[in-house]
Amino acid sequence: MGSPSLVWFRDDLRLTDHPALRAALDRGEPIIGLYVLDDESDGVRPLGGAAKWWLHHSLASLAERLGDRGSTLMLRRGRASDVLPAVVDETGAGAVFWNRRYGGAEREIDRGIKERLRDDDVTVASFAANLLFEPWTVRTGADKPYGVYSPFRRAVEKMPAPRAPLPEARKIPGPSSRPDSDDLDAWALLPTTPDWAGGLRETWEPGEPAALARLREFLDDDLGDYAFSRDAFAGGATSNLSPRLRWGEISPYQIWHATLEHRGSGKHAESATGFLSEIIWREFAWHVLFHSPDLATVNWRRQYDDFPWPRLNRAHLEKWQRGETGIAVVDAGMKQLWHTGVMHNRVRMVTASFLTKNLLIDWRLGEQWFWDCLVDADAASNPFNWQWVAGSGADAAPYFRVFNPETQREKFDPHDEYIRRWAPEHLDGGAPEPMVDLKQTRQRALDAYDRVRHGG
Incomplete structure (x- = not known):
């Protein structure tokens, strides 16, 4: 048995359409999943309370799914630039794979980790997984980033179609011994004093299985009404997929291709077009953030x-x-x-x-x-x-x-x-x-x- 591969999970808490996990499987060595709760690195925005609640439950779901398939999820808290090299040394990993992030601070962190690990002769590779069009690939005729949605949408519609989603990883070989891991409960992501999350519990079931089920339900039952009732405040035609996308329990590639398959004609076609335009709006937001990393604190204009x-x-x-x-x-x-x-x-x-x-x-x-x-x-x-x-x-x-x-x-x-x-x-x-x-x-x-x- 050779040196294991580390798959560094971030905002991609799924086993389907996960290019980094697929690369680790192709390498053919034991796989260790890793999640790092980094609320210390400069420029990384600490999670809000509701997001922490979701993260706890999504990680629990991911850990269970990895375990069912033969692998494990390792949890560590701290600066990612310190944690990754330490985990590589601890596990003897020969390769580290992750899916790319697009925030300014995150890109700098990832770049530094990649350089350090490669200097230590560790194989490192990153992949496009959470956006259909990586931000630097969409440029105006003057070779500048877009600042208006409509021409951005027209530009991406002319680009090569998004790739098909990768299949679910159903068997994931794990290490011979389980590596040390933080206890998820010890991270205290769930509110306790007071416990204000009762409404979240009755509204949501985080995790990849629920995300896939919701996509199917939306396409089968609600897509046809989307264009005509999406703005109704009490209507049920909205997808409720936004937290699933935010945490990467489902990928935009899965949503894109599944929606095209359900597009059909008539009102379904109009609704599918409208729904996919919202996916492109999300892409545009990330395009803008990539080029303006201080978007949360500084006026774009x-x-x-x-x-x-x-x-x-x-x-x-x-x-x-x-x-x-x-x-x-x-x-x-x-x-x-x-x-x-x-x-x-x-x-x-x-x-x-x-x-x-x-x-x-x-x-x-x-x-x-x-x-x-x-x-x-x-x-x-x-x-x-x-x-x-x-x-x-x-x-x-x-x-x-x-x-x-x-x-x-x-x-x-x-x-x-x-x-x-x-x-x-x-x-x-x-x-x-x-x-x-x-x-x-x-x-x-x-x-x-x-x-x-x-x-x-």
């Missing part, structure tokens, strides 16, 4: 550095966070977020617009709250979408677009199903008075944006 944010009204921020604004859709969305770890996509835009434009609170504070509360918060989509709503981002919504929560409610929740589920106090007279006047605060926001646009 630097002219917005001069935006006249007033002094923070902390009471307003806290009412928004608790869903006590007196605005029905906003309150319902924020309570859905707290209970389930997700929020309907259009409601996300409404709540974000209300914070940044009606309350004139810096988008970074909203982005951070979502980062802590969302099970699907990833380093690209979360800040990208917040900047889109705030007007400071790539392909941003027009600065003068201020979502009117009442208009949105009338259009997308006409029978108050969503409000009844998440903020019933707005129907029985128990809601607080609206904290601001929507019309007046809209005009205040437009005046502030005009000053930025005209340099005043």
Whole structure:
């Protein structure tokens, strides 16, 4: 038996369509799975509370699946640049394989580890697995990155079709002896004092099997209605695949090809096209982050550095966070977020617009709250979408677009199903008075944006 291969799992907690795992299988030696909880390296953003909950359960599922197939999952906590070489020495690994990451700090970490291990004559290889189009491969005619979605979409549609997904690894040879591993429970990823995750437990089942089941269910039962009811706040046509993609329990290649197979004609074709455009929107977010690694903290449009944010009204921020604004859709969305770890996509835009434009609170504070509360918060989509709503981002919504929560409610929740589920106090007279006047605060926001646009 030769030197084992290490497969370093990151945001790819699956056994299907996993190029790094496939490379290890092809090498033909025993395989050790490794996950490193790195919340110490400079520039790596610590996970939010809801994300930690999901990670715990997804790792437990992955460990069980690896064990069932003959291998093992090794857990270590610390700086990845320290942990990887130490684990290689400890296990005698002759090769390390991983799927690529695209954040700025993560790329630097991976580059340093690759150089160090290769200097020690360890085989190291990385692979494309979590994006359909790697960010540096999509360029404008002037050889620059894209900053507008529509031409980006047209560009990727002209590129070679995404490869077919790789089959599931059903037999994975493990080492002769189980390597030492951290105890998952000792990482304390689950909330205990208090345990606020009851809503997450009743809403989600993390792990690859549940991800695959949800994809099949969505394609069989919901895809046909996607184009026509995806914006309905209480509708069931949304895919609910975003946390699965964020944690890599399923790959975009699997989703892409399975959707094409179900496309058919008529409303299914229209819905499939609309759904795949959302996958491309995710690609665009990562494209932007790759070229602007500080997207979560710095305005993509630097002219917005001069935006006249007033002094923070902390009471307003806290009412928004608790869903006590007196605005029905906003309150319902924020309570859905707290209970389930997700929020309907259009409601996300409404709540974000209300914070940044009606309350004139810096988008970074909203982005951070979502980062802590969302099970699907990833380093690209979360800040990208917040900047889109705030007007400071790539392909941003027009600065003068201020979502009117009442208009949105009338259009997308006409029978108050969503409000009844998440903020019933707005129907029985128990809601607080609206904290601001929507019309007046809209005009205040437009005046502030005009000053930025005209340099005043």
